[in-house]
Amino acid sequence: MPTQLRLLRRGYRAAAAAAAVAASKAGARRKVLDGTPAALGFRMPAEWEPHDQCWIGWPDAQGFWRDAAAPAQKAFANVVDAISRFEPVTVCCNATQYARVVHLMEHKSNVRVVEMSACLVWLRDLGPSVRILLSVLWRKSLYSLELALLTHYLFYHQFVVREGDTRLRREIAGVDWQYNAYGGYNGLFGPEDHQLNRRKGHEEHITEDNLVARKVLELERIPRFETNFVLEGGSIHVDGEGTCITTEQCLCHGNRNPHMSKDEIENQLKTHLGVSKVIWLPKGLYGDEMISGHVDNICCFTGPSTVLLSWIDDKSDPQYEHSAAAFDVLSNTTDAKGRKLDIIKIHVPGPLYMTEEVAQPFLGSVALGQQRLAGSYVNFYIANGGVVAPAFGDKWDEEARKILEKVFPKHEVVMVEGGREIVLGGGNIHCATQQQPAVCPHPSDADTMEGQG
Amino acid sequence: MPTQLRLLRRGYRAAAAAAAVAASKAGARRKVLDGTPAALGFRMPAEWEPHDQCWIGWPDAQGFWRDAAAPAQKAFANVVDAISRFEPVTVCCNATQYARVVHLMEHKSNVRVVEMSACLVWLRDLGPSVRILLSVLWRKSLYSLELALLTHYLFYHQFVVREGDTRLRREIAGVDWQYNAYGGYNGLFGPEDHQLNRRKGHEEHITEDNLVARKVLELERIPRFETNFVLEGGSIHVDGEGTCITTEQCLCHGNRNPHMSKDEIENQLKTHLGVSKVIWLPKGLYGDEMISGHVDNICCFTGPSTVLLSWIDDKSDPQYEHSAAAFDVLSNTTDAKGRKLDIIKIHVPGPLYMTEEVAQPFLGSVALGQQRLAGSYVNFYIANGGVVAPAFGDKWDEEARKILEKVFPKHEVVMVEGGREIVLGGGNIHCATQQQPAVCPHPSDADTMEGQG
Numbered sequence: 020m021p022t023q024l025r026l027l028r029r030g031y032r033a034a035a036a037a038a039a040v041a042a043s044k045a046g047a048r049r050k051v052l053d054g055t056p057a058a059l060g061f062r063m064p065a066e067w068e069p070h071d072q073c074w075i076g077w078p079d080a081q082g083f084w085r086d087a088a089a090p091a092q093k094a095f096a097n098v099v100d101a102i103s104r105f106e107p108v109t110v111c112c113n114a115t116q117y118a119r120v121v122h123l124m125e126h127k128s129n130v131r132v133v134e135m136s137a138c139l140v141w142l143r144d145l146g147p148s149v150r151i152l153l154s155v156l157w158r159k160s161l162y163s164l165e166l167a168l169l170t171h172y173l174f175y176h177q178f179v180v181r182e183g184d185t186r187l188r189r190e191i192a193g194v195d196w197q198y199n200a201y202g203g204y205n206g207l208f209g210p211e212d213h214q215l216n217r218r219k220g221h222e223e224h225i226t227e228d229n230l231v232a233r234k235v236l237e238l239e240r241i242p243r244f245e246t247n248f249v250l251e252g253g254s255i256h257v258d259g260e261g262t263c264i265t266t267e268q269c270l271c272h273g274n275r276n277p278h279m280s281k282d283e284i285e286n287q288l289k290t291h292l293g294v295s296k297v298i299w300l301p302k303g304l305y306g307d308e309m310i311s312g313h314v315d316n317i318c319c320f321t322g323p324s325t326v327l328l329s330w331i332d333d334k335s336d337p338q339y340e341h342s343a344a345a346f347d348v349l350s351n352t353t354d355a356k357g358r359k360l361d362i363i364k365i366h367v368p369g370p371l372y373m374t375e376e377v378a379q380p381f382l383g384s385v386a387l388g389q390q391r392l393a394g395s396y397v398n399f400y401i402a403n404g405g406v407v408a409p410a411f412g413d414k415w416d417e418e419a420r421k422i423l424e425k426v427f428p429k430h431e432v433v434m435v436e437g438g439r440e441i442v443l444g445g446g447n448i449h450c451a452t453q454q455q456p457a458v459c460p461h462p463s464d465a466d467t468m469e470g471q472g
Numbered sequence: 473m474p475t476q477l478r479l480l481r482r483g484y485r486a487a488a489a490a491a492a493v494a495a496s497k498a499g500a501r502r503k504v505l506d507g508t509p510a511a512l513g514f515r516m517p518a519e520w521e522p523h524d525q526c527w528i529g530w531p532d533a534q535g536f537w538r539d540a541a542a543p544a545q546k547a548f549a550n551v552v553d554a555i556s557r558f559e560p561v562t563v564c565c566n567a568t569q570y571a572r573v574v575h576l577m578e579h580k581s582n583v584r585v586v587e588m589s590a591c592l593v594w595l596r597d598l599g600p601s602v603r604i605l606l607s608v609l610w611r612k613s614l615y616s617l618e619l620a621l622l623t624h625y626l627f628y629h630q631f632v633v634r635e636g637d638t639r640l641r642r643e644i645a646g647v648d649w650q651y652n653a654y655g656g657y658n659g660l661f662g663p664e665d666h667q668l669n670r671r672k673g674h675e676e677h678i679t680e681d682n683l684v685a686r687k688v689l690e691l692e693r694i695p696r697f698e699t700n701f702v703l704e705g706g707s708i709h710v711d712g713e714g715t716c717i718t719t720e721q722c723l724c725h726g727n728r729n730p731h732m733s734k735d736e737i738e739n740q741l742k743t744h745l746g747v748s749k750v751i752w753l754p755k756g757l758y759g760d761e762m763i764s765g766h767v768d769n770i771c772c773f774t775g776p777s778t779v780l781l782s783w784i785d786d787k788s789d790p791q792y793e794h795s796a797a798a799f800d801v802l803s804n805t806t807d808a809k810g811r812k813l814d815i816i817k818i819h820v821p822g823p824l825y826m827t828e829e830v831a832q833p834f835l836g837s838v839a840l841g842q843q844r845l846a847g848s849y850v851n852f853y854i855a856n857g858g859v860v861a862p863a864f865g866d867k868w869d870e871e872a873r874k875i876l877e878k879v880f881p882k883h884e885v886v887m888v889e890g891g892r893e894i895v896l897g898g899g900n901i902h903c904a905t906q907q908q909p910a911v912c913p914h915p916s917d918a919d920t921m922e923g924q925g
Contacts, residue, residue, distance in 0.1 A: 050581050114589045121686055128503050131690045134587050136567045233574055237584045
């Protein structure tokens with residue numbers, strides 16, 4: 020199908036989605052849904068299921084990006100450009116960046132720019148406290164954490180869908196996770212200091228760090244599920260058919276939900292994502308410790324019963340043990356439907372390290388030149404008909420492309436230059452984006468609508 | 473028709489509108505339209521034509537509202553409540569107000585809250601310059617200007633529509649007026665100081681004070697027409713059938729478009745609003761001088777060939793001459809279709825004056841107790857099936873309601889308490905709102921869509 024036609028169909032699809040949402044709103048008249056997603060028949064769809072649009076954040080000089088964030092912005096613009104070839108994109112930026120970004124996107128009619136500064140406001144609020152910690156922490160650890168906060172900032176909500184009576188539309192809702200800054204100070208200090216956990220309950224006033232999810236859902240007039248469960252979207256992957264994959268390093272760390280056992284946490288995943296099986300990898304990527312090893316840097320589903328695993332051949336590299344342990348788990352389990360998993364290895368770039376050149380602007384004389392970067396080709400975004408993955412200007416880029424093209428034979432694989440610049444922020448393309456599932460996922464229905472227009 | 477059913481239909485209508493927009497976008501792929509609205513067949517619809525939604529601003533303590541804007545916010549909440557009974561409402565607020573407003577609107581599923589702080593940012597930028605002016609101006613004049621800036625802040629764009637090939641949908645676009653703060657400093661100094669006019673051309677970088685229009689249009693993925701013409705939406709009214717009504721006091725003041733003759737200004741209105749006849753009232757409401765007398769405080773269309781005129785019986789009141797002059801013009805002209813106008817008088821409230829109590833918090837010892845307030849019952853909003861008008865707690869309130877009920881026999885008239893609090897800000901309900909025309913304006917088509925769902 021030609022890209023233009025596909026885009027056209029996506030347009031109708033999005034329109035139908037909006038129609039369904041509006042109709043649903045007019046009928047239900049509720050912003051907050053009672054009950055849990057699973058109990059009401061909602062499930063989190065797989066990333067390869069059709070989207071209505073993609074949400075993405077925007078780095079700025081207020082975050083810890085080098086050179087006033089200019090190189091990072093260039094990389095993000097490349098990502099936006101790539102994704103918008105396949106589906107509509109909404110770029111969320113700080114008020115002070117709005118004029119610049121909207122001008123930059125002037126001729127990209129598939130991209131809209133919205134002001135959304137909550138997380139940045141929150142970062143400002145955090146600033147002073149972080150500086151207090153400086154004296155008791157490794158500075159390079161602190162650095163990683165701060166960067167990660169910005170790059171991941173749209174990831175504390177999750178869309179879920181429920182099939183409707185007809186194929187024409189399904190319902191969409193959002194799960195408004197609680198967010199405590201990747202474990203917050205407790206994450207840095209270690210799991211023992213539970214009293215430092217900053218998770219906030221519903222009984223407290225709405226806090227800035229939880230507002231992005233609400234802003235997204237308000238904008239789209241999408242109802243939401245409230246929860247006390249602390250989670251970032253980057254710490255889970257699903258196959259849309261009942262299976263979730265995550266890491267013990269992150270979810271069982273004790274800095275997100277310290278009062279819960281592993282079973283209770285697994286229950287929360289089942290309740291909120293509509294899954295029946297959780298696969299626990301021991302650890303995330305080496306170098307990703309400050310956010311406790313999100314799964315989206317080490318492993319993801321690429322289709323039913325198929326996973327892609329970050330790999331390294333060098334057994335002396337610290338990453339090897341992480342990947343091998345994950346491989347062990349994956350090869351000895353089944354998915355929710357009882358199928359064995361097809362495990363495809365993809366070599367990590369580099370290994371990549373911070374350089375003195377890019378480290379200097381942030382922390383002056385502190386030597387960060389040898390800090391390992393959490394670079395990974397697994398941190399890509401699956402768009403409608405496309406896969407947008409980071410290129411690191413590295414010798415492994417080309418092999419990564421070949422693997423992705425083989426794994427996604429029906430998708431166009433776009434490797435975006437600038438992955439190295441983005442990983443300086445602690446995450447990558449998948450971390451910075453959030454897919455919004457299509458409410459009318461079937462092209463044939465979209466065609467029907469087209470005929471009626 | 474029961475309200476719920478009407479709401480449901482509006483829901484489908486909004487959905488269909490979104491569908492049309494998405495389809496239009498997918499096809500046209502343009503954010504900025506070439507040519508002028510009139511040349512492309514667009515026209516500004518009358519306010520009583522069906523809407524998809526209503527946009528409204530939100531006062532906060534950063535503006536010049538008394539008591540940290542709490543009384544004004546209560547009044548605005550009442551307005552939102554009233555309008556949302558008839559159509560969806562989008563409340564635009566400063567980032568710092570977001571948590572509060574979204575919480576306030578938690579159970580109003582017909583209301584969404586979006587962050588939109590550009591104008592407030594712009595006010596901050598203006599602040600220091602305004603203070604410089606303090607020594608050469610009457611303080612009470614300055615006060616009025618600053619208040620007006622906030623209350624009117626969504627009014628520098630205008631929606632226009634173009635009929636489609638079918639009754640099912642029409643196209644929508646926005647006219648992105650240039651905005652120079654109600655004549656800016658030139659407006660205060662008088663029309664002679666043309667060199668102080670701060671109008672900005674397209675060749676210059678996008679300025680903060682022009683960003684609200686773009687933010688609204690970006691959010692809705694609605695394309696826009698660019699123009700160098702300076703205008704605020706409150707200074708015009710149209711009947712949707714070719715006639716525009718405005719004031720010479722405002723548009724010919726020389727502080728908006730000083731390089732243009734009256735004929736050229738009239739031409740701009742015809743070009744951008746798709747009208748063929750402009751009716752020029754000499755002046756706006758007495759007390760509204762600081763924004764040069766917007767027409768929406770003194771006169772508005774209530775239907776084809778029918779206008780409502782702010783009136784006062786007391787010939788010794790300075791308002792009398794304004795109203796009588798307008799009456800003269802209106803009774804000696806015809807609309808675009810050659811029809812004589814039916815002129816209905818509606819008595820102004822009060823007259824209302826500032827009190828020392830409400831003036832003190834702003835300017836300390838400056839005596840503003842006798843400043844005339846630009847109170848007017850004409851400054852109402854026509855929603856889908858409803859008319860939302862300000863009540864001032866005044867002896868004229870009840871008569872105003874009776875007149876509005878007579879003029880709008882098919883609408884439910886809601887008089888909102890707190891009009892006096894809002895007028896302290898220099899405008900009222902009409903000034904603070906902006907209707908977004910329905911793209912699918914025909915209920916029968918909405919029913920058709922419903923049948924297909």
